[in-house]
Amino acid sequence: MLANKHILLIIGGGIAAFKSLDLIRRLREQGAHVTPVITQAGTAFVTPLSVSALSATKVYQDLFDLTDEAEMGHIELSRAADLIVVAPATADLMAKMAGGQADDLATTLLLATDKRVLIVPSMNVRMWTHPATQRNLKTLKQDGILIVGPDEGDMACGEYGPGRMAEVPDIIAAIDAGLSGGPLKGRHILVTSGPTHEPIDPVRYIANRSSGAQGTEIARALAGLGADVTFVTGPADVPPPQGVNVIKVETAQQMLSAVQNAAHADAAVFAAAVADWHVANAGTSKIKKDKTGLPELHFAENPDILATVSQMTQGRPDLVVGFAAETDDVVANATAKRARKGCDWIVANDVSPETGIMGGSENAVTLITAGGAEEWARMGKDAVAAKLASRIAEAIK
Incomplete structure (x- = not known):
């Protein structure tokens, strides 16, 4: 796959830059052509001479080098590659990328390119977990930047934790996936997300506490693996991801219609928190508060979108994944739901108020399949999404 790429x-300027030398060697062994660019800070850790010797080509460093600009301008350089890889991607580089800065050759190339970009973060554990870095990471993901790592382990600074640069074989695998379009290239996946709003009158509605964050991360992770994603979302707190087909809805009935109108999908993930009921006698004008007493609201059941798709006799996706937000007997209730609805997998989580999961940034889920229940450790919703997307890719390959 890497031949002639x-x-x-x-x-970048981090101690893990030494791994870039091995990365160049491994890439060239597989037939790839590597054009190296070193930041000023990067030269403190690897020399241009060693990089040039391993890549067998010129090393680019200076944005305003007249010779370099005459031979290959920075705009052309940014677009001549099949893929741009930033390794190591320091906290400083990530911040500049997220902010759209272009104050040296590396950041100018990253801002000017029209090609996919893969970053390999590497930094001290405290720098990695700092809110600013995590905000930048979220922005980069939203911009469609591919990411591999970081790993968890001992660091040169003597600390232990996440922030260690991914190993070269893992980087090679990510490059291969990035160049091929990902394992889900050519696959269509439907994702529902967010709450639904069921009107009481034109200014009031019934809803739930779902932020839509988990569904958004799932859509983003699937798109990152190359899938063509149709993203049907209720009125979520978080913006939809880039690079997907977004269909915005308000009510459960609208969501069902959007799902039914979507083209055949290879897989469907129903992460939306659809309201169970709607107000059958919703007012067409604002219900006034007066002395006649409380208004009488008559409820009716909403359509069961998960069951409807799971039990389709024609055009059913090869894999149907539902979600079960529970507060009691999570695994037992979710297992029963999987059997009752007829879906293939259920992602179950405990949304009791004390967990902070509903509307929070983390999730703790159990994946329930025909083979049983698999409990996953609590992690960020982006990590849950990445793990689920990887499992989906394996299941429908």
């Missing part, structure tokens, strides 16, 4: 490798 052109990789533009940006080497």
Whole structure:
């Protein structure tokens, strides 16, 4: 897959830059052409001479080098590659990318490119977990940047934790996936997300506490693996991801119609928190508060979107994944739901108020399949999404 592929490798200023030398060697062994760019800070850890010797080509460093600009301008350089890889991607580089800065050759190339970009973060554990870095990471994901790592382990600074640069074989695998379009290339996946709003009158509605964050992360992760994603979302707190077909709805009935109108999907993930009921006698004008007493609201059941799709006799997706937000007997209730609805998998989570999961940034789920229940450790919703997307890719390959 890497034969004759052109990789533009940006080497940032971190101790893990030494791995970039091995990365160049491994890429060239597989037939890739590597064009290296080193930041000024990067030269403190690897020399341009060693990088040039391993890549067998010129090393680019200076944005305003007249010779370099005459031979290959920075705009052309940013677009001549099949993939741009930033390894190591330091906290500083990530911040500049997220903010759209272009104050040196590396950041100018990243801002000017029209090619996919893969970053390999590497930094101290406290820098990685800092809210600013996590905000930048979220922005980069929303911009469609591919990411591999970081790993958890001992660091040169003597600390232990997440922030260690991914190992070279893992980077090679991510590059291969990035160049191929990902394991889900050519696959259509439907994702529902967010709450639904069921009107009481034109200004009031019934809803739930779902933020839509988990569904959004799932859609983003699937798109990152190359899938063509149709994203049907209720009125979520978080913006939809980039690079997907977004269909915005308000009510459960609208969501069902959007799902039914979507083209055949290879897989469907129903992460939306659909309201169970709607107000059958919703007012067409604002219900006034007066002395006649409380208004009488008559409820009716909403359509069961998960069951409807799971039990389709024609055009059913090969894999149907539902979600079960529970507060009691999570695994037992979710297992029963999987059997009752007829879906293939259920992702169950405990949304009791004390967990902070509903509307929070983390999730703790149990994946329930025909083979049983698999409990996952509590992690960020983006990590849950990445793990689920990987499992989906394996299941429908």
